[in-house]
Amino acid sequence: MNEPPKEGIKYVETTVRLPYHYVAGDYKALYLLALKEKRILGSKCDTTGKVFVPPIVASPESFAPCSQLVEVADRGVVTTFCVVNIPVIGRNLELPYVAASVALDGAAISIFALIQECKPQDVHMGMRVEAVWKPDGERQGDHEDIQYFRPTGEPDAPPETYINRL
Amino acid sequence: MSKLRNVAVVGFAQLPVVARDEHRTATEMLYPVVRQALQECGVHRDGIDYQIAGSTDYMDGRPFGFVAALDVMGAWPPRQDLHLEMDASFCAYYAWVRMQAGECDTAIVVGHGKTSEGDPQRVLNLQLDPYYQAPLGLDPTSTAALQASAFLARGAATAADLAAVAARNRNNGVRNPDNQLRSPTTANELAQSPWAVEPLRQGYLPPVGETATCMVLAAEGKAETLCDKPVWIHGVDHRTELQTLGARDLSRSAGAKLAAERALAMAGLAKAGDVDVIELMAANPAEELILLEALGVDPRAGKPSINPSGGALCANPVMSTGLIRLGETFRQLSGRAGEHGVAGASRALAHAAQGHCLQTNIFWVVGSQRRWS
C-alpha cells in the first residue's frame, strides 16, 4: 500500500490542565474579610463620590481613584430580577428561584443576589430586601457568607431612587 | 518610500518588574501606570483618541480577562478600543497604523498580565499546534533550547559566547531600576549555573516576572504638545514564520532579517549599524545572537549599544517585554534613561518577538528628529 489508511483517526482528545495562584488584591481581600464581620465594604470615587460594591481601585466612569473604603448597608432594593427555571451547574437550588440585582443602601451599583423567603411571583422592581447572613462562627469571608436576601416588608422604593443603580 | 505621517512616542510608564505582586491584580497594577503615563504627558484621558491592550486570557486564567482592564484605562464615555493577544509592542503597531489612516491622533498602548498567577511554561505550550507539537509537552524553554542547539551546531557561536552575551545583558541591567535582576555577574559565573534545558543554563534565562506598561503615541501636531522630546517613529515592519518548528531553519531568523530590512528601509537607513542603540527582546542569549546576525551587527564592536537596559534577560514580563524595548528607546532618545542612558543617542532600533523560537518579529526604528518633512 503506497498510502496511509483511507480512514483516518478522527479526533485528538486532550485535557489542558493549568494551575493558577490568583491574587485577590487588597481591596477584595478587605471586602471578603469584612463579610466575616457582617459588614459590606465599597470604595468611594474621589471625584464623583459614587460608591462601588465590591470595592474597585478606580472608577470606570470618571477614571479617578477610589481611595476610600466605606461601609454600605446590608439591605437595599431589587433593581432588576429574573426567575430561573433551568438548573445551573454547581448550583443546587430548588426551581424556580429568583436571581436579582440588589442596590444596597449607600451603593451606586448593584450586586447579584438570590431572593428567598417569598414566592418568585411576588418579587418586583423596587422591593426592599435585606441580607440573611450565615450564623456567627460559620462565616468564611467569601460570597456565601450572605446566604440570600429576603423581603423586609418596607414600602417599595420609588423608581427614581434606583433606576440609575441597576 | 512614500511620505508617511510622523508619529511619536510621547510617554511611557511601567512598574518595576517583580516576581509577584501579592497586593494587586493585573488590573490594579495597570491603573497607576496608565495614570502616570498620561500625567507625564499632561493630558487627561479624554484627550486620548484610541486605546489598545495586549494580554492573554490563558495567562490571566479567566476568559475575556482583558475586559476587566477597560475599567482602569478610562474607557468611558465609550472609546475606540482593541485588544490583541500579543506583546503590546504589536499593539503599538496597530495604533500607528490607525494614525497613518488618519483615524486618530493620540493613543494609549498597554500591556498587562500577572505572570505569577499562571504557569508560563504550560500556558505557552498552547501556542503550538494541538496535533504534532503541543501534545509532546514542548514548553518555551525547551523550544528555545532546540533553537540554541541548532544555532550552536551550525558553528555560528560557542557556549562561551552564550555566557558572554548573558553576562553583558545582566551587567547592563544593574543600572536599570525597573529590572527584576539587578545583581552584577560574570560570564564565568553564569556558565557554571545549573542547566535549565541544555544547552541553556538557568543563568541565561530571565525569571518569571510581572509588571504593567503604558505607552502614549501621538501624531505630529499633537506630539509636540504632550512631550518635550517626542521620539519619532521612522520605520516599522513585522514578519511571521512557519508554525512547524521542524520546517524552519531554527538557526536563523529569516523573519527578523526581513522585518529589520523593511523597517530600516522605511527609516531611510542603509544598515542596522547606523543606529546608536538596539533594544532586543531576546529571552536567551542564543536568540540575541540570532537576531544580531539577522541585523548584521557584531555584538563585540561596542557600537551600536545593545540592550543598555539589560534587555529581556533581566526582566521578562509576558505581554510587556517587547513594549518595554520600545519604551526604552523612548527613554534613551528623550533623555529619560537615567543611569543606563547612552550619551548622544539619536537613533535606535527596538524589537519584539512573539511565539516560540522567534516566530514573529517586529522592528521599530525611532529617531529624535521627525522622519518626514
Next chain:
Amino acid sequence: MTQAAPTAAPLSQRQKMEFPYKHSTGPTIGRFYAGLKEQKKIWGQRVAGQGVVVPPLGYSEIDASEAGEWVEVSDRGTLTAVALVHHPIADLHPSAKPFAFVLVKLDGADTALAHIVSDNLDTAKVGARVQAVWAADDKRSGTLRDIESFRVVG
C-alpha cells in the same frame, strides 16, 4: 499616584483549571495518525516549496498550495536539534526522568519531526542517527506517541 489606598495582608487562592478539547484532525493529520497506528509507517506529503513534509498538514506552510502525493519515509533519521531536559515538568512533559526534545529529519523527508529521545542522552547530539521506537501493536492508538521515542543508533 498620590492615593494612600488601604492595604491588607495578601490574600490568594490556588485553583486548577481544566479545559477538555476534542480537536478534529481533518483528512490529512487523521490519515498520518492511522498510518502510525495501523501500518507502523511514517507518511509525509510532497509539498510545493518544501519537498517531503513530515509530519504532513495537507497544505504548504510556504504558499498555502494544496499538498501533493503521500510519500512513505523511513523511521530512521538524523537529529537536527536537541534540547536536553534535566528537570522534567510534571503533568506537561512526556517523561518523569531526564529526556531530550529533538527535531528529527527522517530519511526521505525534507522537514524535521519534533519528538523525544529517552535513553542514552549523552549520545543525543545534533547529527546523531536515530531510529523510532514503536509502541506495541496493542498500545498504538493513533497519536504521535505511537512512536514512543527515538533511540540513538550507530
